Amino acid sequence: MLVKLAAIFFSMILVNNYVLVKFYGICPFLGVSKKLDSAVGMSGAVIFVMFMATAVTFPIQIFVLDPAGLSYLQTIVFILVIAVLVQFIEIFLKKYIVALYNSLGVYLPLITTNCCVLAVTILVVGDYGADVESLGFGIAYIEALICAIGAGVGFMLAMVMFSGVRKRVEACDPPAPFKGLPITLLAAAITSLSFMGFGGLVENLFNVTL
Amino acid sequence: MNIASAVILCTIVGAVGAIILVAAAKFMAVEEDPRIEEVAACLAGANCGGCGYAGCSDYAKAVVMDGVACDKCAPGGPKAAAAIAKIMGGEASAVEKKAVVQCQGNSEHCKPAYDYTGIQTCAAAANLYGGPKTCTFACIGLGDCTKVCKFDAIHIVDGVAKVDKDKCTGCGACANICPKHVIMIDAGGPRKPVVMCSNQDKGPVAMKACTTSCIACGMCERTCKFDAIHVVDGVARVDYDKCKGCGMCAQKCPKKIILFPLKDNPYPPEPKKPAAPAAKPAAAPAAAPAPKAEEKPAAEKAE
Numbered sequence: 001m002l003v004k005l006a007a008i009f010f011s012m013i014l015v016n017n018y019v020l021v022k023f024y025g026i027c028p029f030l031g032v033s034k035k036l037d038s039a040v041g042m043s044g045a046v047i048f049v050m051f052m053a054t055a056v057t058f059p060i061q062i063f064v065l066d067p068a069g070l071s072y073l074q075t076i077v078f079i080l081v082i083a084v085l086v087q088f089i090e091i092f093l094k095k096y097i098v099a100l101y102n103s104l105g106v107y108l109p110l111i112t113t114n115c116c117v118l119a120v121t122i123l124v125v126g127d128y129g130a131d132v133e134s135l136g137f138g139i140a141y142i143e144a145l146i147c148a149i150g151a152g153v154g155f156m157l158a159m160v161m162f163s164g165v166r167k168r169v170e171a172c173d174p175p176a177p178f179k180g181l182p183i184t185l186l187a188a189a190i191t192s193l194s195f196m197g198f199g200g201l202v203e204n205l206f207n208v209t210l
Numbered sequence: 211m212n213i214a215s216a217v218i219l220c221t222i223v224g225a226v227g228a229i230i231l232v233a234a235a236k237f238m239a240v241e242e243d244p245r246i247e248e249v250a251a252c253l254a255g256a257n258c259g260g261c262g263y264a265g266c267s268d269y270a271k272a273v274v275m276d277g278v279a280c281d282k283c284a285p286g287g288p289k290a291a292a293a294i295a296k297i298m299g300g301e302a303s304a305v306e307k308k309a310v311v312q313c314q315g316n317s318e319h320c321k322p323a324y325d326y327t328g329i330q331t332c333a334a335a336a337n338l339y340g341g342p343k344t345c346t347f348a349c350i351g352l353g354d355c356t357k358v359c360k361f362d363a364i365h366i367v368d369g370v371a372k373v374d375k376d377k378c379t380g381c382g383a384c385a386n387i388c389p390k391h392v393i394m395i396d397a398g399g400p401r402k403p404v405v406m407c408s409n410q411d412k413g414p415v416a417m418k419a420c421t422t423s424c425i426a427c428g429m430c431e432r433t434c435k436f437d438a439i440h441v442v443d444g445v446a447r448v449d450y451d452k453c454k455g456c457g458m459c460a461q462k463c464p465k466k467i468i469l470f471p472l473k474d475n476p477y478p479p480e481p482k483k484p485a486a487p488a489a490k491p492a493a494a495p496a497a498a499p500a501p502k503a504e505e506k507p508a509a510e511k512a513e
Contacts, residue, residue, distance in 0.1 A: 064219075065219075068215065068219065069212075070215065070216055070219055073216055073219060073220065076220060077219070077220065077223055080220070080223050080224055080227055081223065081227070083227075084227035084228075084230060084231060087231055088230060088231060088234050091231075091234045091235060091238050092234065092238060094238075094240050095238040095239075095240055096238075106264070106265075171329065171331075171334070172329070173329050173330065
């Protein structure tokens with residue numbers, strides 16, 4: 001069991017990295033990766049919101065949408081829930097955990113419309129929803145949460161790595177048509193290519209099938 | 211039936227979410243000082259970050275909560291500072307801030323030390339023997355400031371950055387990025403003089419490096435009646451709290467590098483003569499170079 005959870009966690013970071021392999025959340029990836037500290041702040045907020053959003057949406061899917069035969073409403077309901085949740089978390093943190101509120105700062109409300117948060121909640125249902133019948137809700141729920149945290153940490157890894165890449169790109173002198181976003185996208189493509197090399201790594205390392 | 215249940219479910223989820231948020235906003239409301247919003251309304255709203263805070267609202271918060279000075283909003287200028295001071299119950303003493311480049315080492319005055327062909331940014335060029343000019347304190351002239359300026363107010367003219375004082379808002383972005391630190395933001399307004407050189411070398415070295423350098427002779431220091439200008443680290447600097455803007459230092463400077471860059475006519479006023487006939491002013495320019503020639507050797511001796 002623990003081995004499987006570890007495998008899920010690390011495969012979400014390296015093999016199925018949401019930004020560099022699955023191409024979700026490209027807008028914050030390009031927009032906020034200019035400075036290291038804002039990249040870390042944004043990633044911290046994403047990890048937190050991914051975990052909370054999955055913790056709420058997974059039971060909604062299993063206990064409300066699936067029994068009622070309304071799973072095609074997944075996207076719209078999840079967006080609603082995530083939007084409410086992020087707003088609620090912001091109000092809650094402002095009142096009770098001011099230190100965390102200050103460190104997440106402006107990035108928290110930005111995540112309301114972040115596609116990688118929605119992607120995590122939807123893909124997690126697809127991947128681990130089937131485990132509810134075979135392993136029971138408790139274990140499937142833990143798997144889903146571990147997967148969500150892994151996805152968030154993977155996002156952080158991509159952001160932090162790429163802010164380093166960007167620093168080098170800013171200092172160099174590309175041909176005029178490549179200046180700015182084009183050269184950044186090229187650098188992102190090469191970074192993404194390097195992550196393709198991790199394919200199959202985790203399955204062999206932990207000797208499990210995911 | 212299916213459509214009805216879908217609509218009902220979405221409505222319920224939306225309504226529950228709305229109720230939760232309304233309840234949370236009511237019961238977990240954080241009392242914020244109403245002055246924060248008032249202060250934010252006075253600011254320019256450009257979110258330029260020139261004040262050193264994350265944005266206008268962040269600075270407004272710092273003003274109200276931490277008692278930060280009210281004159282940091284450069285685009286808002288003295289008007290914003292006065293309005294904030296009124297809200298906070300204090301007095302504004304702000305002068306409008308403008309950037310001043312403390313270097314005049316263009317191609318005529320300061321020769322290149324080597325031919326630089328590397329990355330065309332000041333930050334990169336500064337790492338190679340302190341820059342490609344003979345004076346290692348000089349403006350490099352590759353335009354990092356031009357790139358960072360949001361207001362199109364600073365440009366490279368003949369190898370030296372020049373500020374368009376009408377467009378400049380004094381946000382300080384250029385001063386922060388300049389690797390040579392030759393840009394000053396807090397010169398005391400158009401009536402106060404600025405030493406237009408940043409060279410900290412000793413007199414003879416500075417003299418050789420650039421023909422328009424401060425040679426630290428101390429003439430300005432001896433001239434000033436208000437103890438407002440001093441030679442610090444080999445270069446004269448004005449203390450704007452004490453300076454009255456009389457311009458005596460500018461007149462006496464043997465290198466004529468103390469100017470009024472924020473005035474329309476940056477050159478110091480001619481020395482006042484006791485009521486003279488109309489023929490006298492013609493003689494004044496001729497008289498000006500003479501003391502200059504005398505003072506130069508004196509300055510070198512002083513070193």
